[in-house]
Amino acid sequence: MNPALHLAHATSDDTTRLARHVNAAYRGDTARQGWTTESDLLDGQRIDEAGVADMLALPGAAMLLALNDKGELLGSFHAQVKGSVVYLGMLAVTPTLQTQGVGKFLLEAAENYGRQHGCTVSKMTVISVRAELIAYYERRGYHLTGATEPFPTDPRYGIPKQPLVLLVLEKALG
Template sequence: MSIPNFSVATETDIPALEQLVNSAYRGEHSKKGWTTEADLLGGIRTDANGLKNMMSEPAAVILTYTGEQGLLQGCVFLKQKANKLYLGMLTVDPELQAQGIGKKLLSAAEEYARQKNCDGITMTVISVRHKLIAWYERHGYRKTGATEPFPADPSFGLPKQELEFVVMEKSL
């Protein structure tokens, strides 16, 4: 990847990724940002084994974004599926949210998709995360009308209410 401040994560990045992702999605620290899932899900968002498994999936990468001091500030999981790129786990440090890092991650994902000759990007978003869905819509993503059940696997979190995903897509 030759986009400034971005690189493909390796296993040496796992401890920092685990801390970043969990701090952005769950627990009290996540509430410093606007993308928290702490009121919807208990437990952790990911662990070292989950991240390692994601990295080892065929046609998948985790892109990392580092700031000027070389500190990890964001990441995104990308997996090519035929002519589409699946985008997941878009993460920005809660204390740095609303500073454009998420937009940079989306742009890098779109550039990566183009490099892989993908004609679109798909993602799933928890249906009750209205502000997040609206943010993606402002960046060209649209609900497809499809939904997916939230996994019953506790490694994805412990739902505090009934949850499902909406499928969103952007054509490139």
């Protein structure tokens, strides 16, 4: 892992750069430079500035940022505490930096965020056809619960190119 990573919490001043960062990590030609692209699954954007602002305003929520020594945004991850569960979502790492420990750094930070707020379970959803991403989380202690959720139909989160469903993964936090 890159020892120069620093953790920060996003504020409302970060909405523009976060929307740009997340969209570059998930969609389009830029996203194809990494292994976690959704470009073949969805058209359109992943999120807009209003969506980022909405996520930042959720009760118990934090958008965790991985920054380098220059303050450049390398990755982000949303965490929201709901009772004893921390819900994680929208892990976004600069495509050219994927496989260099930024995602692992943010996953550990998000789980710690949950622990600090008394959570005993970490929960997330992953698009069912993303086998490589599911395997990534399984290597980090997550397991498929057997539960599914419908993929959002709001086009501001993307337009599916095929039918999609979300699989629920969980991990006990110790």
